Amino acid sequence: MFHWLEKNPFFFAVGVFLVIAFAGLVEILPNFAEASRPVAGLRPYTVLELAGKEVYKKDNCIACHSQLIRPFKAETDRYGQYSLSGEYAYDRPFLWGSKRTGPDLHRVGNYRTTDWHENHMWEPTSVVPGSIMPAYKHQFTNTADIATAYAEAVTVKNVFHVPYGDDIKAGEKAFDAYKPKILAEAKKVADQMKNKDVKDMVAAGKVPEVVALISYLNSLGRSRYEANKVK
């Protein structure tokens, strides 16, 4: 049979494809519907938090930070309750990471504050002596892309039925109408910060990257379970 296949490239290719595709069918497909259900009471990310998640992706925090607490005592002691599949239902993409050069962040919102993050992103060693994390000062002056974050919310609502309110809908006009809500949420974060540039930008109707990022980091943990906080 193998000699015959080697002389018939088409059937050879079909054979190879069947053999390699088989595992995916058996291993990946069966669990698809079940694994995408959210745990009870989980709310989707707010638009500001989504903008923060984009900053998290842009500066590629997953290079060093995981968001996956494994079911070991050493991990639950350090980071809190181990992670559940349903907690990731609104995570597109998943951001588990594969390397912990820094600590896990899946529940960082439970034990760090806006103030701590502000100091840490400006100069990590000021709050963690010996830290090898770089400072991310550019996040204090770069503007977060809230339009794209809003577009993402619209997309996941319309395509994947993520439960957002009626005010999240397609079009520039809808975005302009929604924008004050994002800015109000950003102001709440900025009010707890010291940096003058950040406060000025927010006052001028812009959202600095660091504000969006902190809002996202604060959402990692129990705050996403509080009812009705999404509005």
Place this chain on the structure above:
Amino acid sequence: MQSNAALEYDYTIAKLYTYTAILFGFVGMLIGTLIAAQLAFPDLNYLLGEYGTFSRLRPLHTNVVIYGFTVSGIFATFYYSAQRVLKVSMAESKFIMFVGKLQFFLYLIAATAMVITELMGYTQSKEYAQMEWPLDLLIVVIWVLWGVAMFALIGIRREKALYISMWYFIACFLGVAMLYLFNNMAVPTYFTSGGVGSIMHSVSMYSGTNDALVQWWWGHNAVAFVFTVPIVGMIYYFLPKESGQSVYSYKLSLLSFWGLMFVYLWAGSHHLLWSTVPDWMQTMGSIFSVVLILPSWGSAINMLLTMKGEWNQLTENPLIKFMVLASTFYMLSTLEGPIQAIKSVNAIAHFTDWIPGHVHDGVLGWVAFMIMAALFHMAPRMFKREIYSKKLIEAQFWLQTTAVVLYFTSMWIAGITQGMMWRAVDEYGNLMYSFIDTVTVLHPYYAIRALAGVLFVTGFVMFAYNMIKTMTSSRELSEEPQFKSPMA
């Protein structure tokens, strides 16, 4: 094997990809060395402002060495060896030449766009699949063009039976196509939101645990079908060609090939041990990872036994040295991987530096060694000149071997140290170390790893210099060497 005398092969495309392999190899490894040094000396994060942090550069390093260096190496060796094992010249078909040139041109555009967009921070944040959707589409076109060239060459072949290395190139083409398409399924938000926001942005078709499953089905098997399958294909061609020995066992080649095809895809879930993926999938990943030793070692042993009775070549020919050591590192790496895929070991190893350590004894010791040896073998045949300097190859070999050993030993120690410290408890059952204790303790190992990087890049510069000299000013050859590559 038949005589090649009647056919004049056309190496235009193979040469072009040889140039890009050298260029991207240097750039990718240089970035790798810089980010390795950043972990030991964090001040190096501020050389390029927001574009120079470890986190921004890390995916650039992985993408440039994978899609720049390795994929260039794959295409170069394919366009060189496919003609020869199929007994047909690229020059015989204008169509195939056009497809090959178009593919290279688009590849160059895609690679450049990849570097720029990733520096700017456009990313899907999925490992080894960072590129955003417009680039994904371009890559699909490039990949399809490669398939067209491949099957068109096969279509007009004179040698009816496909040689082993062709099996592996076909598998590489099909495997990557399937995995890449499924993993990069995403919805561009600009179009679904009525034109709001950035046109580059997309959201994954899968969420959470499903996304993780698909991603590591890709992530693991990209390793299979980019770092293993075509590289095995290379060694099956280049080791017999350089040594003048026939492949030791055809049956072992069969077992290894079909075994590798069937088993590899199952093992992806070993990246998700102790995660929220169902237990049965995790166990399947572990079991198949262990089974994977069989086909992997099958190929490696087949290659080592090919040298049976001719081990003297190991001392006489540095290219044989590279290829034999590549086989050996392949064996080491494919034993280490399954060990890390055992759940109890993974509990310590996962998230630590042992993982990059494992990756690098594979990619430096196996992939890079094999590609460099293949390009060295091709150079006298493509440029009709002898290799510029044997002494330089010897020096490069020892320098880079030292680098690989320093790299993985330091990362083994670093990884296990950190894994043990994370879980250490005192007599009352409280955690003994704060997280930062487990970071600062790694400083010496990070410094050793950075040194290893410097040594490896230095070796690569020696390789590049030797190649460029071979292309331009080495002694010309009157006829094509049959086996051993001539070198001064």
